Amino acid sequence: MHDGLFNGVPHLVPPISRKVPPISRSAVARVSRPALVCSIFLFFISISALPAQSIQTISPQQCLWHAGDNPAWAAPNLDETDWQPYTRWKVNPSQPRIWVRCHADLSALRGTVHPALQVSMPAAYELYGNGQPIGGAGNLHSGHFSMDTIRSYPAPQSLLAPQTATLAARITYGYPDFSGDVEPSPLTIRAGDREILEALLDAVVLSRIHRFTNYVVYFAIIGILAFVLFGLFLFDRGRRDLLLLSICSLGLAAIYVARYSTVTFAAYPVSVDLAIYTAAAAVVIFSRTWIGFVLAGRRVPLFFWIVIGLDTTRSAVAACCAFLPLSWSLVLAGAVQRTYQASIYANIVCAVSPFVAFWPYTRIRRSMIPIAAVCLAWGAFMTIFFIFGAANFNGRISNLASLLVSAELVVTLCVIVLLMGLLLRDQQRTALERAELAGEMASAREIQQYFIPDKLPSTPGLAIQSVYLPAREVGGDFFQVLPDARDGSTLIVVGDVAGKGLKAGMMSALIVGAIRTASQFTREPGEILALLNQRLQGRGLVTCLAMRINRIGNVELANAGHLPPYLDGNELPVDGSLPLGATPGSTYSAMEFRLLQGESLLLVSDGIVEAQNAHGELFGFERTRQLSTRPAAEIAAAAQDHGQEDDITVLTLTFAPAEVLHA
Numbered sequence: 001m002h003d004g005l006f007n008g009v010p011h012l013v014p015p016i017s018r019k020v021p022p023i024s025r026s027a028v029a030r031v032s033r034p035a036l037v038c039s040i041f042l043f044f045i046s047i048s049a050l051p052a053q054s055i056q057t058i059s060p061q062q063c064l065w066h067a068g069d070n071p072a073w074a075a076p077n078l079d080e081t082d083w084q085p086y087t088r089w090k091v092n093p094s095q096p097r098i099w100v101r102c103h104a105d106l107s108a109l110r111g112t113v114h115p116a117l118q119v120s121m122p123a124a125y126e127l128y129g130n131g132q133p134i135g136g137a138g139n140l141h142s143g144h145f146s147m148d149t150i151r152s153y154p155a156p157q158s159l160l161a162p163q164t165a166t167l168a169a170r171i172t173y174g175y176p177d178f179s180g181d182v183e184p185s186p187l188t189i190r191a192g193d194r195e196i197l198e199a200l201l202d203a204v205v206l207s208r209i210h211r212f213t214n215y216v217v218y219f220a221i222i223g224i225l226a227f228v229l230f231g232l233f234l235f236d237r238g239r240r241d242l243l244l245l246s247i248c249s250l251g252l253a254a255i256y257v258a259r260y261s262t263v264t265f266a267a268y269p270v271s272v273d274l275a276i277y278t279a280a281a282a283v284v285i286f287s288r289t290w291i292g293f294v295l296a297g298r299r300v301p302l303f304f305w306i307v308i309g310l311d312t313t314r315s316a317v318a319a320c321c322a323f324l325p326l327s328w329s330l331v332l333a334g335a336v337q338r339t340y341q342a343s344i345y346a347n348i349v350c351a352v353s354p355f356v357a358f359w360p361y362t363r364i365r366r367s368m369i370p371i372a373a374v375c376l377a378w379g380a381f382m383t384i385f386f387i388f389g390a391a392n393f394n395g396r397i398s399n400l401a402s403l404l405v406s407a408e409l410v411v412t413l414c415v416i417v418l419l420m421g422l423l424l425r426d427q428q429r430t431a432l433e434r435a436e437l438a439g440e441m442a443s444a445r446e447i448q449q450y451f452i453p454d455k456l457p458s459t460p461g462l463a464i465q466s467v468y469l470p471a472r473e474v475g476g477d478f479f480q481v482l483p484d485a486r487d488g489s490t491l492i493v494v495g496d497v498a499g500k501g502l503k504a505g506m507m508s509a510l511i512v513g514a515i516r517t518a519s520q521f522t523r524e525p526g527e528i529l530a531l532l533n534q535r536l537q538g539r540g541l542v543t544c545l546a547m548r549i550n551r552i553g554n555v556e557l558a559n560a561g562h563l564p565p566y567l568d569g570n571e572l573p574v575d576g577s578l579p580l581g582a583t584p585g586s587t588y589s590a591m592e593f594r595l596l597q598g599e600s601l602l603l604v605s606d607g608i609v610e611a612q613n614a615h616g617e618l619f620g621f622e623r624t625r626q627l628s629t630r631p632a633a634e635i636a637a638a639a640q641d642h643g644q645e646d647d648i649t650v651l652t653l654t655f656a657p658a659e660v661l662h663a
Contacts, residue, residue, distance in 0.1 A: 055192040055200070056108060058167065060086045063102040063187070067095040069170065074099075074128035076166040089186065091173055093330040093337075096143060100169045100187050106155070107162040109191055115155040116194035118201070121171065121187050122149045122270075128168040129159045136170075143174015143326050148267040152197050174270075174326055201265075208263045215256045218409045222416055223253030229420060232427065241423055244291040249416055251283035271322030278315040285311060288382075289350040292357035292375050295368070304353055311346040314339055348386045354379035367429075371422045378415040381408070442473065452478060452512070459483050459490045461551050463654040465632035468647075469607075469640060475647035476504025477605045480515050484523060488551040491523055494651060495544035495562060496605045498579075507540055523548055525558035529580065529588040533560070536581035543579045545603065553595035553655045558588040563609070566602040566628035567593075571621075595655035602628040602635070603653070607646035611639040619643075 063086035066073065078101070086100055109115040117134065119127060124138025124145045135153035138145030159165040169187050190197060229246035233239055258276045261268065286308050293300045318336050321329040354375040358364055364372050385404055452468055464481060476497035483490045493515050497504040511532065518531045525546035536542055545565070547557035557565075557572075561579035564572050577588050595601070604624065611619035619642045627635045632650040639648055 054108075055190055055196060056104070056106065058102045058104045058189040058191070060186060062104055063100050065089045065098055065100045067092075067098050069097040069172075070099070071170070073101070074131050074133075074168045074170070076130045078166075086186065093334050096173050096326055096330055097140075098171050098173070100171060102167045102169075102189065103164050104167065104191070105163070106159050106165050106191050109155065109193075110160045112193045114194040115160060116152045116192065116197055117155050117167075118150065118152045118190045118192075118197040119169075119187070120150045120185065120189075121169070122185055124172045124174060125187070126170040127153065128170070129156050130166055131168075132156060132158065138172070140170065140172045141326070143172045143329075144322075145174070145270055146267050147262055147270055147273055148265045150201055150265060152194055152201075154194070155191060172326070174329065205264055212260050212263055214406075214409060216260055218413050219253045219256040222249045222413060223257075225416055225420060226250035226253060232424070236427060236430075239423075239427065241291060241294045242427070244287045244294060245416065245419055245423070248284055248287035248291065251280040251287065252412060254280035255284065274322045275319045278319040282312045282315040285347060285350050289353045292354040292379070295371055295375060296357040298357055300353075301356065304350065304356075307346050307349050311343055311350075314343055344386055348383060351379055351382035351386055367426070371419065371426070374415055374418045374422065378411070381411050438473075456481050457483055460488045461553070461656060462490055462549060463656050464492075465650075465652045467632045467636035467650045469636055469644065469649075470505075470647045471607070471644060472501050474502050474505030476500055476508050477607065477647040477649040478508040478512050479603075479649055479651060480512060481651075482516070482519050489523065489548050491519055491525075491528075491546070491548050492603070492651070492653070493528070493544065493546045494603045494605065494649060495542055495580075496607075496647070496649070498541040498543075500646070507542070510539075511536070511542060511544075524590070525556055526588040526590045529558050529560050530586065533580045533582075533586050533588075534584065537584050539581060541579040541581050543606075545574075549595065549653070549655075553597075553599075554592065555595055555601075556590050556592050558590040560586075560588055563604055563606060566625060567595075568599050569625060569628050571625065597655060600629060600652055600654040603649075603651040604635070605647060605649040607644065607648035608635065608639045608650065610646055611642040611648075612645050613643040 064080055064083035065086045066083045072078075080101065083101065086102075089098075089100075106115075117127070117129075119125070119135075119137075121137070122145070124136075124140050124143050126136035126140065127134045134156065135151070137149075137151055159167075167189060169189075171187065190200075226246045226249035229242050229249060233242040233246060236242070254276055258273055258280070262273060289304055289308060290300055314336060317332050321332050321336070323329075324332065354372075358372045358376065361372075385408055388404055456464055456466060459481060460483065466479065466481075468475070468477065468479070470477070476499055477495070478497070479492070479494045481490065481492055495508075495511060497507045497511070499507075514532055514535050515528065518528045522528060522531075525548055528546050529544060532542075532544065542560075543562040544560045545557070545562035546559075547555055547565075549555050557574065559574045560577050561582075562576075564574040564576075566572070572593075574591060575589060578586060609619055609621055609624050619639050623638070623642075624635075627638060632652045635652075636648050636650045
């Protein structure tokens with residue numbers, strides 16, 4: 001199964017398969033000097049007690065092949081007239097099942113202590129010797145096999161007779177190579193002492209471990225950073241950049257963990273290998289493209305989503321090949337094979353995304369310049385990386401492959417570490433700004449408490465209860481209870497500023513000050529609303545209700561778009577007007593009625609009726625009416641438990657001819 005964009009080179013394009021080359025003497029020769037010395041040392045230790053002997057390799061020139069599946073082809077005496085030389089075999093998705101027959105004299109193994117055959121085959125197969133089964137691996141029906149593709153089997157004594165032996169392999173290729181750059185590994189058989197064969201395998205595995213150790217170190221660090229970044233995201237859920245960098249890092253780590261497991265012949269199913277590799281590659285191209293736009297504060301253009309979607313679809317189809325019936329998977333395999341180069345080009349397109357995300361560069365904020373520079377450098381390197389990968393696909397580049405992959409390891413790790421450091425610095429600065437804002441909001445709330453006190457003044461003839469629950473630190477609701485010692489009347493004003501948060505809170509403080517000022521000149525509700533409307537022109541919209549109650553229970557009420565009050569459980573038919581600040585010169589007519597002893601009024605803001613539960617159900621007017629004769633605290637608690645969405649203000653007034661002090 002192929003190793004990447006370059007022969008033996010990992011990449012970030014979703015691979016369909018990665019060839020596991022057979023053991024050869026040249027494989028050991030390619031090992032670096034320390035690993036080679038260690039491998040030779042282990043090899044000689046393993047054979048020091050064995051008699052002198054050699055490893056016999058059955059070459060492809062000794063073999064023939066035939067498409068199809070006929071168990072009779074395992075017979076030693078078979079007419080091979082219509083069989084073809086195995087040296088001319090090439091994988092063909094339309095011919096997933098083939099037989100390979102090899103002829104060799106294995107009599108030299110008769111003096112071997114533990115004669116064995118070692119088979120290297122990245123496919124499902126069964127091996128026969130002179131018509132008798134020897135062993136096998138994988139599922140011949142589905143083509144599934146395990147990634148430990150080099151296995152040894154005891155050689156029957158019948159194969160060691162002084163005559164030509166016939167070895168036949170029944171093979172199902174469920175996962176042919178789709179990249180087109182290298183042909184898949186053919187069947188390779190070696191004969192010799194089992195311990196020597198195993199020592200040779202250990203030497204090759206050791207050389208591969210040494211060769212790819214740097215991959216493990218780099219991407220183990222990246223994997224650890226992925227979890228650190230995810231933890232930082234959980235601490236601050238608004239930082240999508242941390243989440244995307246975490247996902248990208250985890251995907252990169254998964255790619256190279258899967259690749260390392262493959263080259264060291266780890267025993268796990270090829271379907272798992274394919275699923276991990278394709279899913280991780282799709283995650284990387286998705287997150288690596290999106291993160292640049294998130295950092296730049298821009299939306300990802302539709303064109304990039306289309307490219308990512310097409311490439312992800314290709315990856316999903318490739319992964320499906322491992323789980324569908326053989327006939328279906330090979331049809332899909334052919335489609336994936338024809339789009340392999342398009343996947344490389346998709347990665348090239350997505351690699352240039354940082355250049356689009358941060359354009360125009362002259363408008364990059366000063367604080368974002370280091371982050372933008374790192375993203376642009378990463379994008380430039382990955383663009384070059386995939387361009388050379390596309391050239392290698394066409395057979396034009398080979399010498400720079402190893403250098404580019406080594407550079408990619410270093411560059412990727414450096415980029416992630418730098419981005420993580422810069423994002424942490426940015427997060428620390430944001431945390432300080434939020435702490436300062438939280439302090440300012442706390443101060444604003446303290447100031448607001450001066451205008452909306454918890455303790456109400458003494459109101460002759462009225463028992464008043466109030467509850468004020470802002471949705472945030474500072475609310476936009478307001479109310480005032482202003483008794484007049486001259487005539488014993490009480491002026492009550494309730495309102496709601498459009499909006500939430502600090503701006504609404506500052507506006508409510510302005511209105512409270514204006515109410516207190518206006519009440520020094522007039523106690524008429526309609527006139528007070530008219531003065532407020534004039535003051536609020538161009539500053540926003542405010543609903544407001546003002547009413548004055550005298551000693552004997554006479555009520556004068558004017559309304560500017562606010563919710564009408566409830567009198568003993570019934571909504572009063574109050575004429576409404578436009579909210580304050582809507583139009584200049586508005587007048588507000590007042591209605592009059594009388595409160596009898598024991599009768600109560602309920603005044604609320606829209607935070608009561610607009611409370612909404614998890615199912616989207618509003619608290620509503622009917623619930624408010626049913627609770628309108630209950631204490632203020634009970635009404636507010638019921639709305640808050642239902643699901644508070646806005647500031648909640650509740651005032652209940654009960655007429656009693658005796659003066660009541662409120663605590």
